[in-house]
Amino acid sequence: MEPENKSSLANLEPQERELLLYFINSICPVCVCYPEKSKLSSHPLESIDSFRYKLNPETNPYLYLIVPLAAGSAMVLNSILAASAYQLFLLGKKEFEEISETYTKQVLGELPHAIRDIHNLDEVLATIIMLCFKEISSNCGSGAQWTTHLAQAKELLKETRMRTNENPLSKFFTRYFISHEVMGETAWVGENHSNYSVPLPRLPQPIFDDPHLETLRNDGDTRIDLVLGCSAYLISIIHRISMLGKCYEDLELETSQVSRDAIETEVWIRREHLHREIQELCQEFESTPEVSDEDAHYIETIAEIKRLTAIIYLFARIDLEAVYQHDGIISKSFHKRHVDTQQISKHIVSLMRSLPDIYMSLLWPLFVIGIVSTVADEDRWFVLNAFTTLQKTRELGSVRTACSVVTSVWKEKDLGCDHIRWRDMIRGKASTLSLA
Secondary structure, three states, X not given: OOOOOOOOXXXXXXXXXXXXXXXXXXXXXHHOOOOOOXXXXXXXHHHHHHHHHHOOHHHOHHHHHHHHHOOOOHHHHHHHHHHHXXXXXHOOOOOHHHHHHHHXXXXXXXXXXXXXXXXXXXXXXXXXXXXXXXXXXXXXXXOOOHHHHHHHHHHHHHHHOOOOOOOHHHHHHHHHHHHHHHHHHOOOOOOOOOOOOOOOOOOOOOHHHOHHXXXXXXXOOOEEEOOOOEEHHHHXXXXXXXXXXXXXXXXXXXXXXXXXXXXXXXXXHHHHHHHHHHHHOOOEOOOOOOOOHHHHHHHXXXXXXXXXXXXXXXXXXXXXXXXXXXXXXXXXXXXXXHHHHHHHHHHHHHHHHHOOOOOHHHHHHHHHHHHHOOOOHHHHHHHHHXXXXXHHHHOOHHHHHHHHHHHHHHHHHHOOOOOOOHHHHHOOOOOOOOOO
């Protein structure tokens, strides 16, 4: 079980070969927004390294960037085997839990030395991604370990002053962790310690805590990223919505009415600006030989679902918060936007129904519309069945947690104790959920 100092994958032990092939043929294809059958399945392991030069790596960075690195790095290989074994454990093969843990311990023992003496940054980046990948599969509840890897990744981004245009793996690494934090923070609520005696889990500091990370976050690329399932620019808009929502929520701490009025006016100016940005956003997919025209259509549909979901999320963070801030008073403009939001939600569901299947890239849209827009039983059944479909595919901790949060909100609404604001709806339900 210890693939020490292997420069080739030709001499793997049978179990190692089985786990690596399982990662290539069963896990990698579902790691992009619209899965397709792995193109490596008919090739011997010995030829994997050549694929990073022959194929567009952005069509599947796990397959075409991380897997080839395993040919020359025991640390990367072990991290892949750990994730692969853990996925098999989640699917009911209990004997693989210990195997996964053994590989994980090896990687965690090697990684600090690799970071201190970085002579191959790509190996370190790939390893941290795979560690986070495995932990998100395992647990996204309170105290989830994946946020530790997220914090480590952000430190590495700051220390190396990495740029998204340096190389494909650096770009993937940067977008991977920024998107996980941005999408995760839509479900993370900072609690007020004065009101709660239970200690809160330590979360990574927000992305805007460093000028370099702020620059990385403001990615203006409108092309559809196949891992994100949308454009990097939409991710940056979602982050700005979260920050604006947090600012509006904190308005209740402001004692001066003059200041409150001025801040609220600015919030609404920015809200309208964000709404226009989302409305006008055109996300393009650059066709490649690896993606058929039919697949490209489905990829564009997924990106459109996420764009429309951002409008609902904006409504949840700002418009619902306004009702709370004004003691439940509902304006005519709010009523119109609420009706519009319900129509958008129905359109999102119709777009989801038009897809051949429900994919992991739809987790965030299901989470948002599940909390904000589902009242009728028909809508709830659709969302619940979609979560069940995702769960059957890979038994991921993130899916279990997201479904639990949504159904918990439904129960509160049915019991008449539902909350108006987004913050109160999700408070205490999922402090470290990953929705990317």
